[in-house]
Amino acid sequence: MFSDGVLAIAITLLILEIQVPSSAKNGLWHALGELWPSYAAYAVSFLTIGIMWVNHHAIFERVVRADRGLLFWNLALLGAIAFLPFPTAVLARYIRSPDNASAASMFYGLTMITIGLCFAGLLSHLARHRESLVPTSTRESMRRALQRTSFGPITYAVATLVGAFAPYAALALYGVVAVFFAFNRSRD
Amino acid sequence: MFSDGVLAIAITLLILEIQVPSSAKNGLWHALGELWPSYAAYAVSFLTIGIMWVNHHAIFERVVRADRGLLFWNLALLGAIAFLPFPTAVLARYIRSPDNASAASMFYGLTMITIGLCFAGLLSHLARHRESLVPTSTRESMRRALQRTSFGPITYAVATLVGAFAPYAALALYGVVAVFFAFNRSRD
Amino acid sequence: MFSDGVLAIAITLLILEIQVPSSAKNGLWHALGELWPSYAAYAVSFLTIGIMWVNHHAIFERVVRADRGLLFWNLALLGAIAFLPFPTAVLARYIRSPDNASAASMFYGLTMITIGLCFAGLLSHLARHRESLVPTSTRESMRRALQRTSFGPITYAVATLVGAFAPYAALALYGVVAVFFAFNRSRD
Amino acid sequence: MFSDGVLAIAITLLILEIQVPSSAKNGLWHALGELWPSYAAYAVSFLTIGIMWVNHHAIFERVVRADRGLLFWNLALLGAIAFLPFPTAVLARYIRSPDNASAASMFYGLTMITIGLCFAGLLSHLARHRESLVPTSTRESMRRALQRTSFGPITYAVATLVGAFAPYAALALYGVVAVFFAFNRSRD
Numbered sequence: 132m133f134s135d136g137v138l139a140i141a142i143t144l145l146i147l148e149i150q151v152p153s154s155a156k157n158g159l160w161h162a163l164g165e166l167w168p169s170y171a172a173y174a175v176s177f178l179t180i181g182i183m184w185v186n187h188h189a190i191f192e193r194v195v196r197a198d199r200g201l202l203f204w205n206l207a208l209l210g211a212i213a214f215l216p217f218p219t220a221v222l223a224r225y226i227r228s229p230d231n232a233s234a235a236s237m238f239y240g241l242t243m244i245t246i247g248l249c250f251a252g253l254l255s256h257l258a259r260h261r262e263s264l265v266p267t268s269t270r271e272s273m274r275r276a277l278q279r280t281s282f283g284p285i286t287y288a289v290a291t292l293v294g295a296f297a298p299y300a301a302l303a304l305y306g307v308v309a310v311f312f313a314f315n316r317s318r319d
Numbered sequence: 320m321f322s323d324g325v326l327a328i329a330i331t332l333l334i335l336e337i338q339v340p341s342s343a344k345n346g347l348w349h350a351l352g353e354l355w356p357s358y359a360a361y362a363v364s365f366l367t368i369g370i371m372w373v374n375h376h377a378i379f380e381r382v383v384r385a386d387r388g389l390l391f392w393n394l395a396l397l398g399a400i401a402f403l404p405f406p407t408a409v410l411a412r413y414i415r416s417p418d419n420a421s422a423a424s425m426f427y428g429l430t431m432i433t434i435g436l437c438f439a440g441l442l443s444h445l446a447r448h449r450e451s452l453v454p455t456s457t458r459e460s461m462r463r464a465l466q467r468t469s470f471g472p473i474t475y476a477v478a479t480l481v482g483a484f485a486p487y488a489a490l491a492l493y494g495v496v497a498v499f500f501a502f503n504r505s506r507d
Numbered sequence: 508m509f510s511d512g513v514l515a516i517a518i519t520l521l522i523l524e525i526q527v528p529s530s531a532k533n534g535l536w537h538a539l540g541e542l543w544p545s546y547a548a549y550a551v552s553f554l555t556i557g558i559m560w561v562n563h564h565a566i567f568e569r570v571v572r573a574d575r576g577l578l579f580w581n582l583a584l585l586g587a588i589a590f591l592p593f594p595t596a597v598l599a600r601y602i603r604s605p606d607n608a609s610a611a612s613m614f615y616g617l618t619m620i621t622i623g624l625c626f627a628g629l630l631s632h633l634a635r636h637r638e639s640l641v642p643t644s645t646r647e648s649m650r651r652a653l654q655r656t657s658f659g660p661i662t663y664a665v666a667t668l669v670g671a672f673a674p675y676a677a678l679a680l681y682g683v684v685a686v687f688f689a690f691n692r693s694r695d
Numbered sequence: 696m697f698s699d700g701v702l703a704i705a706i707t708l709l710i711l712e713i714q715v716p717s718s719a720k721n722g723l724w725h726a727l728g729e730l731w732p733s734y735a736a737y738a739v740s741f742l743t744i745g746i747m748w749v750n751h752h753a754i755f756e757r758v759v760r761a762d763r764g765l766l767f768w769n770l771a772l773l774g775a776i777a778f779l780p781f782p783t784a785v786l787a788r789y790i791r792s793p794d795n796a797s798a799a800s801m802f803y804g805l806t807m808i809t810i811g812l813c814f815a816g817l818l819s820h821l822a823r824h825r826e827s828l829v830p831t832s833t834r835e836s837m838r839r840a841l842q843r844t845s846f847g848p849i850t851y852a853v854a855t856l857v858g859a860f861a862p863y864a865a866l867a868l869y870g871v872v873a874v875f876f877a878f879n880r881s882r883d
Contacts, residue, residue: 133748136703139324140516143332143401144707148715151336151408159419163409163426174398181394184321202877206745210738213707220715221727231723238727313390327512328704331520331589339524339596347607351597351614362586369582372509501578515700519708519777527712527784535789535798550774557770560697689766 134187134209141213142180145173148220169223171302172239176219179309183212183246186312190254190276196263200256208249211242218242226298236298240291243305247283254280283312322375322397329401330368333361336408357411359490360427364407367497371400371434374500378442378464384451388444396437399430406430414486424486428479431493435471442468471500510563510585517589518556521549524596545599547678548615552595555685559588559622562688566630566652572639576632584625587618594618602674612674616667619681623660630656659688698751698773705777706744709737712784733787735866740783743873747776747810750876754818754840760827764820772813775806782806790862800862804855807869811848818844847876 149169152162187208194201218239225235257264258273286308294301337357340350375396382389406427413423445452446461474496482489525545528538563584570577594615601611633640634649662684670677713733716726751772758765782803789799821828822837850872858865 133699133703133752135321136324136700137707139321140328140704140707141710142397143325143328144711146329146401146404147332147335147711149405151405151412155413155416155419155422159409159413159416159422159426163422173402177398177401178394181397185390188321199878202749206742209706209745210741213710213741214737216710217713217715221723224715225719225723228719228723231719234719234723234727238723314387323509324512327509328516330585331513331516334517334589334592335520335523337593339593339600343601343604343607343610347597347601347604347610347614351610361590365586365589366582369585373578376509502575511697512700515697516704518773519701519704522705522777522780523708523711525781527781527788531789531792531795531798535785535792535795535802539785539798539802549778553774553777554770557773561766564697690763 134191134205135184137209137213138180138184138187141215142177142184144216145176145180145219148216148223149173166223168226172219172223172226175302175306175309176215178306178313179243180212180215182309182313183250186250190257193265193268194257194263195265198260198263200260201253201263204249204253204256208246208253211246211249215242215246222302226302232298233295236294236301237291239305240287240294240301243287244284244291247280247287250283251277251280283308286311322379322393323372325397325401326368326372326375329403330365330372332404333364333368333407336404336411337361354411356414360407360411360414363490363494363497364403366494366501367431368400368403370497370501371438374438378445381453381456382445382451383453386448386451388448389441389451392437392441392444396434396441399434399437403430403434410490414490420486421483424482424489425479427493428475428482428489431475432472432479435468435475438468438471439465471496474499510567510581511560513585513589514556514560514563517591518553518560520592521552521556521595524592524599525549542599544602548595548599548602551678551682551685552591554682554689555619556588556591558685558689559626562626566633569641569644570633570639571641574636574639576636577629577639580625580629580632584622584629587622587625591618591622598678602678608674609671612670612677613667615681616663616670616677619663620660620667623656623663626656626659627653659684662687698755698769699748701773701777702744702748702751705779706741706748708780709740709744709783712780712787713737730787732790736783736787736790739866739870739873740779742870742877743807744776744779746873746877747814750814754821757829757832758821758827759829762824762827764824765817765827768813768817768820772810772817775810775813779806779810786866790866796862797859800858800865801855803869804851804858804865807851808848808855811844811851814847815841815844847872850875 149166152159152166155162197205218235218241222235222239225231228235254273254277258270258277261268261270261273264273287305290301290304290308293304337354340347340354343350385393406423406429410423410427413419416423442461442465446458446465449456449458449461452461474492478489478492478496481492525542528535528542531538573581594611594617598611598615601607604611630649630653634646634653637644637646637649640649663681666677666680666684669680713730716723716730719726761769782799782805786799786803789795792799818837818841822834822841825832825834825837828837851869854865854868854872857868
């Protein structure tokens, strides 16, 4: 309930990071067009948090008992996701600055890696405490879930490295990973 | 649950786009009066999101199974609605600027068209996957819902064109469409 | 559910209207002390929305069927309450400005009157459509609820008039009305 | 429900207090690194509100009847927690200012003491009205809960005093207290 709320709020706060153009010297269409990195970053982060919500929800539907470790991992995960509006705004602000685009892209990627590690940590905690889960959760299904989840930080690490050289390509990659997790999930 | 949260937050964030006047040279009443486009845009967007929430809720009450396509359409719809505070603020800021009022009004209208298309896409996905719906949803009722929904993007397209020439009239039209959807819905 | 969300968000957004002092020439304690009108306005508005939430919840616990009119009154009511962070910030910003304090206080009061009228409108709609309510709602209990609610706009009108001459006294009065509604409610 | 919403929103709003660097003269990495007090304050406040949510939830799971006093204490508690993003931002902004760091740290600590006192007030109200609680709540269990809770304001008072001389140490202490409450809770 609380987790759902945090994710719903984090996803909606993303829009607050897009600033209304304070002047429109070359016309408002031009000024609004100049903001395209903000729209792209908004779309990628919205999609990412949305998919994360679906996956988070799917995990916690199987949890019947919350212990101390789970609480910590969940708070760490929520804290990392709720942090995302900040690197999103940094990325939107600096992706067109030749000197700073790679730093902005990598900062965004590091946040994504952190989120991915928290997901993996949470799942591996649950895999070690299967008594917290519904009885139908087999060792095998947990192993597969963990395997799939570990794909996250790895791909994000690749995207972060790509971002060091090609920030735009990295932004596209972040979007692709979100779409992958959406498709992959539903195969189960 | 998550969708309800996103819509509740988007509707409430609208107020953050109205800035406290930083000075009040001609008196505070005058400065507050100058903000009337912000109040009007707030009212229209609040009404619009409110009605959309009712309609979104009515759709999902009939959904018994969420597949991958539905998830995507719903995320796209929520992303478009959660984007609305931004064009609302742009409209409030520029509607009195002779050079930029039509751009601001059309930008708002384009967002509305996008939202309307997402609604139509979601409904037409459900019409093609009636197994996701409660058994009482007949082909006929889905067709009617789709017909009514397709009214949205069409009217918004008209309002957007009107906005190119008469931004104030367009703002009034956006409000009228919201009221239409409120009345029309309840006839069923 | 949606209503609860809107009120929870509106009450929490109040804090965003308090700005971190950008400089602290006479020391940070002094700068933080200078913000006392913000703290007072925060406390009064928080208390007011909190009590309104309790009353709103108590009303809707008795509603079994939502018709078109109820939907409209509820949206109008939520829209007016979600607007409150703005006059709260205006009041905090201008209550110490000799020229503008009365305008700021009256603007706040006008919002409160509007909220009170929406509450009265919603209740009087329900009194005319008792078929929307749980069977235990007698004509007599609705009459009493309406009577008590009509106390709101009247007191707020008095406080608004007081605000024209004594803004600080009006702010205190707004707080007192909230406390009155909290105590009065629970007598039932 | 409403309380959960307020806490979920307060915790997520924390990120809005971190501003995107407006320039990056020495490179964006440097500018992002300079913001470390914001990250630290974010982490400590996020952890604190998260643990408070768990404890608040655990208390209200045992409440079967809400009276007037409980309502007031709960609103006061929520109001104090929802206030936390402000001192968090003040702390992040001023902790590196030699003249103002101790004031910023103590202001943060005073808010924490207030929150702790509200928790203690709420619990002691419940201890005096055990008829509001589920029957399994013994006088002994309430006494222990109260004892543990009173640990909060005392430790926060110590941390506040430490903050007068060593603001960084105080920030670390605030984090430690949150961790203590997380561990301690789960022993029951």
